[in-house]
Amino acid sequence: MALSLKQLDSITSAFNAKEQAYDKIIRVCCGTGCITSGANRVLEGVLTAVEREGLSSKVLVKKTGCHGLCERGPIVTLGNDEILYQSVGKRDVAADVDLLLKTVTEGKVADKLLFRDSARKEKYTSSLDIPFYKGQKRIVLAMNGLINPEEIDDYIAHGGYRAPFRAFQMTPEEIIDWVTKGGLRGRGGGGFLTGRKWSSARAAKGGLKYVLANGDEGDPGAFMDRSLMEGNPHAVIEGMVIGGYTIGAQQGYIYVRDEYPLAVSRLTKAIEQARDYNMLGHDVFGSGFDFDLEIYRGGGAFVCGESTALMSSLEGKSGEPRDKYVHTVEHGLWDKPTNLNNVETWANVPHIINNGLDWYTSIGTKKSTGTKIFSLVGKVNNTGLIEVPMGISLREIIFGLGGGIRGKRQFKAVQTGGPSGGCIPEQHLDMPVDFDSLTSIGSMMGSGGMIVMDERNCMVDVARYFLRFLTEESCGKCVPCREGTRRMHEILDRICKGAGKIEDLMHLEELGKALQWGAICGLGQSAPNPVLSTIRYFSDEYKAHIIEGRCPAGVCKEITTFTIMEEKCTGCMRCAAECPMGAIIGEKKEPQRIDDLRCITCGICYDVCSFDAIKIG
Amino acid sequence: MEINKEKLDEIILKYGRDKAHLLAIFQDVQKEYRYLPKEAVRHICMRLGMPQVDGFEVATFYKSFSLKPRGKHTVHVCLGTACHLKGGADVLLSFMRELKVKTGETTADGAFTLESVNCLGACALAPLVRVDEKDFGKTTVAQSRNIIRDFTDHH
């Protein structure tokens, strides 16, 4: 039997009553990042301790999805964000669990576990005060870190699954009109208007139709979709139910990257629970409409994130894209009308339906409404997952939320858009982050990877890195992409090895044009972006490699040596202790020397030296 | 390689003997053998009524399938952008030195296969290494030896 709106409300009251019966709630983040840092041990420790102390009826221990501040994991919160503890159990699980319990029983805040902002040298008790969170607008991520993603009642108690009831009161055309007027643009990278896509898919002729969620997240260095699928899987399902109803599809598929086993297991559980409540299956929500979902695991190919390749992969074939003159909204999966959206796009839909157009369009900019989730990583102080209103400047993100560049280094560039995007230099830091602005400066919004680099990162190497990636991931179907990426990579590799010629820059630009014009899918068409954007903004660095045969950042191994300047070295031996190869020789308090035969030019010595005594040559 | 055809058929039936689930079938078989034996691919194609060439096309197109036997443990070193910028390549080189293999190869004693991967989705903890199902964050060249030792002790 389908649940009524009233029943959802009673599930909510029952759930809330159950939680309110406890004096305190301890939430342990069990997102992938925190698990890597040992969250499972912390969870176990807390559960055992609560039981041992006879607190089981007073203290509720919950596991949640990703909180965002992944680098400082495991994260534990108490109450409703009253206290945030970080790096819990990093050194000693038992000791930290004791501190946690003391906070719960005696109200004693454990100073040692509080978040310290390294840039601001301040410490914070509540996450609401931490700049990393304060600058965010968490809508799609609001429930991450709050609810247990494996418990559907928790989602319902936080307002979940109300949107389909509203949607089913509307006609599909009305929904399309809302989504269009709300200005929702695809979060998968291209920024295509979602309402327009839905409208074509609805109009397409054919009995069977499909809706798909793209959870392939191929952009290396990004994990927004992963945290969403793991931390709040029901939001994706809820959006897809509405989408299915709108375009008239009875079946949906979620395509998830093979590297994300936890996302697969959380989504699987969520789908089962939704089926039990008849939110999926026959006559969903008592609407007379049938809709079901299935998960499909990818095979570790970047190109399968591309819409036509994804569909081919879903059919059990190799994931080769095809030309786009045949539109997938008419001829998609199994040649049927198919609507594909990114998982974050889907998760936005319930919010638009629930809160209305005026609310949604008041967030963000005129042409890019709402929020965007970014994975802020690289050389910033606070790395992790953030959700910000569109239109915020890059500077606010990197220097506000991110707390600026790590250590004594300077900002050099920020990479957005993954292998299809580009590197943005200092001069454009005040650019608003929206679809059109980022494209105008030679990068793109992409799916949300934001990788910050300092002067120890080489821009030519970054370009080479992306082209190596694209050479490996090009499916090989079309010649411009297969050969073009390879030739570009060869040239870049030559430059990195100090064997480049000045004409190479011109060749790179020519090849780039050929790819933009000739490749059949987005992979090849946007492949030149990482190269062209770095040539555009960092041509000096290219020239240093080509003309002077040196890598200013000290990254390109063939043309880099590190030397210790005798006059500056104090013989503190810090570098000798950190060198993984034992390549630093010398007596204590005496100037040190690097043994070139052992040196692997990793540059750790340079990074740890407090006296600037090491020179990049 | 002796393959257990009954086990294969069980997997094939679990997916309704449906060609559309070829990837899922391969994934399950690979989990069973830690690689995808060619014999298994042939058997699956026969059962699904599809040409072998199509089966091998899929098996070789996707990076996650290996037609070569793999070691007892697989070390995945992340070379995603965040990991690359924080020294992932040095960590990979270090695993190559320690294990005396190149990426994609298996150690002579069959203990480890070394692979690189483009992002494991925990980029805030770069550089990342995954051994079987366990992830290690903020790895260093020096640490690679400890990781190998940890897994050498238990096999």
Ligand SMILES: Cc1cc2nc3c(=O)[nH]c(=O)nc-3n(C[C@H](O)[C@H](O)[C@H](O)COP(=O)(O)O)c2cc1C
């Ligand atoms: C090479 C390539 C890789 C892509 N990878 C992804 C991906 O991993 N995730 C994603 O959502 N979209 C990806 N896209 C974009 C999709 O093709 C498609 O535009 C998107 O999923 C549509 O959803 P949206 O309109 O909600 O953004 C990729 C595109 C290309 C060309």
Ligand code: FES
């Ligand atoms: S780049 Fe290595 S985990 Fe994402």
